Amino acid sequence: MGEAERGEAAPRQAVSYFCSRGHSAVVTFAVEAVVPDSWDCPKCGLPAGRDSENAPPATKIEPYKTHLAYVKERRSDQEAQDILDEALQLLRSRRKSGDLIF
Numbered sequence: 001m002g003e004a005e006r007g008e009a010a011p012r013q014a015v016s017y018f019c020s021r022g023h024s025a026v027v028t029f030a031v032e033a034v035v036p037d038s039w040d041c042p043k044c045g046l047p048a049g050r051d052s053e054n055a056p057p058a059t060k061i062e063p064y065k066t067h068l069a070y071v072k073e074r075r076s077d078q079e080a081q082d083i084l085d086e087a088l089q090l091l092r093s094r095r096k097s098g099d100l101i102f
């Protein structure tokens with residue numbers, strides 16, 4: 001009964017995956033599940049394989065580029081700062097109107 005209370009009714013297996021950037025991730029599967037050969041690395045999004053010595057090549061091109069990275073790439077720092085200011089002002093004006101309502 002104690003085991004059921006801990007939510008461990010279904011036996012599980014932990015599988016390690018390794019990406020080409022040297023990250024490792026442990027993913028837990030039900031024992032009866034078919035364990036996939038590859039998994040997206042939760043840290044960088046690159047494909048990760050089960051063989052630590054032979055991680056799959058990074059075929060995707062920077063899949064986890066952040067929105068800020070895009071902004072910085074396309075615009076000068078000053079423009080990025082302007083966008084940030086604009087967003088902050090919008091946020092503040094929204095908050096102000098919210099104060100009026102309540």
Ligand SMILES: [Zn+2]
Pocket residue numbers: 019020021022023041042043044045046
């Ligand atoms: Zn990774």
